[in-house]
Amino acid sequence: xxxxxxxxxxxxxxxxxxxxxxxxxxxxxxxxxxxxxxxxxxxxxxxxxxxxxxxxxxxxxxxxxxxxxxxxxxxxxxxxxxxxxxxxxxxxxxxxxxxxxxxxxxxxxxxxxxxxxxxxxxxxxxxxxxxxxxxxxxxxxxxxxxxxxxxxxxxxxxxxxxxxxxxxxxxxxxxxxxxxxxxxxxxxxxxxxxxxxxxxxxxxxxxxxxxxxxxxxxxxxxxxxxxxxxxxxxxxxxxxxxxxxxxxxxxxxxxxxxxxxxxxxxxxxxxxxxxxxxxxxxxxxxxxxxxxxxxxxxxxxxxxxxxxxxxxxxxxxxxxxxxxxxxxxxxxxxxxxxxxxxxxxxxxxxxxxxxxxxxxxxxxxxxxxxxxxxxxxxxxxxxxxxxxxxxxxxxxxxxxxxxxxxxxxxxxxxxxxxxxxxxxxxxxxxxxxxxxxxxxxxxxxxxxxxxxxxxxxxxxxxxxxxxxxxxxxxxxxxxxxxxxxxxxxxxxxxxxxxxxxxxxxxxxxxxxxxxxxxxxxxxxxxxxxxxxxxxxxxxxxxxxxxxxxxxxxxxxxxxxxxxxxxxxxxxxxxxxxxxxxxxxxxxxxxxxxxxxxxxxxxxxxxxxxxxxxxxxxxxxxxxxxxxxxxxxxxxxxxxxxxxxxxxxxxxxx
Numbered sequence: 001x002x003x004x005x006x007x008x009x010x011x012x013x014x015x016x017x018x019x020x021x022x023x024x025x026x027x028x029x030x031x032x033x034x035x036x037x038x039x040x041x042x043x044x045x046x047x048x049x050x051x052x053x054x055x056x057x058x059x060x061x062x063x064x065x066x067x068x069x070x071x072x073x074x075x076x077x078x079x080x081x082x083x084x085x086x087x088x089x090x091x092x093x094x095x096x097x098x099x100x101x102x103x104x105x106x107x108x109x110x111x112x113x114x115x116x117x118x119x120x121x122x123x124x125x126x127x128x129x130x131x132x133x134x135x136x137x138x139x140x141x142x143x144x145x146x147x148x149x150x151x152x153x154x155x156x157x158x159x160x161x162x163x164x165x166x167x168x169x170x171x172x173x174x175x176x177x178x179x180x181x182x183x184x185x186x187x188x189x190x191x192x193x194x195x196x197x198x199x200x201x202x203x204x205x206x207x208x209x210x211x212x213x214x215x216x217x218x219x220x221x222x223x224x225x226x227x228x229x230x231x232x233x234x235x236x237x238x239x240x241x242x243x244x245x246x247x248x249x250x251x252x253x254x255x256x257x258x259x260x261x262x263x264x265x266x267x268x269x270x271x272x273x274x275x276x277x278x279x280x281x282x283x284x285x286x287x288x289x290x291x292x293x294x295x296x297x298x299x300x301x302x303x304x305x306x307x308x309x310x311x312x313x314x315x316x317x318x319x320x321x322x323x324x325x326x327x328x329x330x331x332x333x334x335x336x337x338x339x340x341x342x343x344x345x346x347x348x349x350x351x352x353x354x355x356x357x358x359x360x361x362x363x364x365x366x367x368x369x370x371x372x373x374x375x376x377x378x379x380x381x382x383x384x385x386x387x388x389x390x391x392x393x394x395x396x397x398x399x400x401x402x403x404x405x406x407x408x409x410x411x412x413x414x415x416x417x418x419x420x421x422x423x424x425x426x427x428x429x430x431x432x433x434x435x436x437x438x439x440x441x442x443x444x445x446x447x448x449x450x451x452x453x454x455x456x457x458x459x460x461x462x463x464x465x466x467x468x469x470x471x472x473x474x475x476x477x478x479x480x481x482x483x484x485x486x487x488x489x490x491x492x493x494x495x496x497x498x499x500x501x502x503x504x505x506x507x508x509x510x511x512x513x514x515x516x517x518x519x520x521x522x523x524x525x526x527x528x529x530x531x532x533x534x535x536x537x538x539x540x541x542x543x544x545x546x547x548x549x550x551x552x553x554x555x556x557x558x559x560x561x562x563x564x565x566x567x568x569x570x571x572x573x574x575x576x577x578x579x580x581x582x583x584x585x586x587x588x589x590x591x592x593x594x595x596x597x598x599x600x601x602x603x604x605x606x607x608x609x610x611x612x613x614x615x616x617x618x619x620x621x622x623x624x625x626x627x628x629x630x631x632x633x634x635x636x637x638x639x640x641x642x643x644x645x646x647x648x649x650x651x652x653x
Contacts (some may be wrong), residue, residue: 084112173255260289402517403443
């Protein structure tokens with residue numbers, strides 16, 4: 001495959017074409033690395049324009065990735081990228097360039113680092129702020145095993161805001177093991193302080209001679225008379241200050257050496273600094289502060305960092321998305337618009353997000369209600385307890401978060417919200433399969449880990465109209481915590497309600513009456529069940545379809561009615577085993593009516609394994625939760641139906 005420029009002419013990448021693995025970099029002259037950076041950046045833009053993915057962060061670390069692999073000896077030296085959003089240049093340099101066209105596609109490369117994908121990915125990623133903890137564990141293992149390899153963790157400024165990162169830093173400082181932490185600061189411009197003088201000083205203070213002078217100065221304090229000793233003391237303090245070890249530096253207080261900030265796009269300087277750090281004193285962890293520009297080299301990402309954080313396929317010339325646009329609104333947008341309507345009439349409504357204002361749709365809320373919007377950064381635990389405090393004082397906080405990220409705050413959900421029955425409203429975006437982001441971002445487990453909790457309400461809308469009313473219901477509900485989970489992507493295309501209404505808590509609905517079999521569906525699977533019922537008309541099968549609406553509390557009257565009125569029952573949900581269907585089975589069992597010889601029940605859930613990245617439709621098909629999967633299950637259960645093609649409803653008059 002040949003990359004093309006905006007004029008459709010082949011792009012020449014002679015240096016990059018020589019690189020199959022990091023060892024190949026070492027045959028290049030340092031003067032070649034700037035041109036290599038340009039080629040790599042161009043190659044990456046071309047790839048992501050065709051595959052979609054996380055673009056901005058990767059463009060910002062091109063020079064850093066090259067410098068790290070140029071200096072260190074990966075994979076023997078362990079390199080851990082936090083989150084993995086910025087790992088595309090790393091993948092290209094580590095013998096995966098020829099596979100990059102499969103990025104985030106079924107059976108292709110992951111959008112994150114993945115241990116099973118490459119020996120150059122020593123630790124998997126997807127969620128933020130794990131890199132320092134993992135790197136420290138590797139460093140301790142190295143020491144225990146008598147090895148001498150280096151361990152490098154690269155973490156962004158956003159991920160650094162999470163408490164887990166500081167817990168790891170504190171532990172690293174106490175253990176005093178050899179560990180290099182590179183803070184990739186891409187949220188600030190290259191300040192005047194980050195220039196020629198700053199880079200010169202960083203090279204100086206990272207060098208072995210400077211550190212030797214520092215050590216000599218420390219020894220002189222105790223060897224010479226007081227007057228000379230005081231002079232030496234001042235020299236040693238000066239050295240400490242240059243290294244960021246002054247009393248005012250938080251990292252020094254935690255037992256680390258600090259160096260920076262340095263220009264992360266000056267690849268020659270980065271190489272020299274990393275070489276100095278590699279050969280220098282290794283008696284404590286070092287934090288290297290590197291400043292980069294998110295989206296560097298991409299003309300359309302300038303000033304649109306959040307937009308180009310993650311992108312769908314786009315026109316490489318214009319920057320416009322080439323993804324087909326559905327007429328149906330996304331669930332995220334329906335939620336966002338509805339919450340704004342609710343907040344206009346209710347001044348107690350507030351919104352909280354953990355560094356995802358755009359992804360959750362809360363950017364609209366922030367624009368309209370700036371004084372009621374809180375972005376707490378990557379701090380899900382804090383977000384939950386923060387909201388609990390608000391709720392305890394009579395406010396109506398909405399915690400808006402991806403389903404997979406709520407896992408990080410499960411203790412806070414139980415201890416600070418549920419036990420106290422505080423009316424915190426949780427809106428769980430990206431529930432169920434999420435497609436290209438794969439297992440780390442799939443909202444698979446929320447139903448299982450929420451439905452087991454007392455005092456909670458858990459809802460799932462079958463379409464965008466239901467979601468709008470559930471947002472309204474959440475705002476009105478005050479008896480305890482309430483959760484609403486909804487999927488990624490477009491809705492069913494139904495008309496949104498002109499006026500919002502409350503949905504009765506714990507009550508589902510029968511949408512379609514039938515005799516042969518009943519399907520009790522939750523959330524996204526209601527539409528699937530209706531399509532299957534339509535198809536089976538041709539098989540002379542009469543299917544009842546019910547919308548559960550609530551996973552907790554379950555509508556026991558509805559479940560019992562469906563069981564009593566039908567010989568066969570299917571319960572289907574887009575969640576793991578242990579969720580909604582498990583609670584329905586438990587109810588039927590507790591009533592003593594489950595074990596009836598002439599009846600059959602089946603539960604369709606997500607499979608008991610992690611599903612790799614693919615499209616949402618491909619994931620649903622593999623799990624047997626799409627139309628064909630449900631249809632096959634129904635046909636397998638029904639043996640009494642006449643399986644012949646009957647006249648269509650139109651022919652019947």
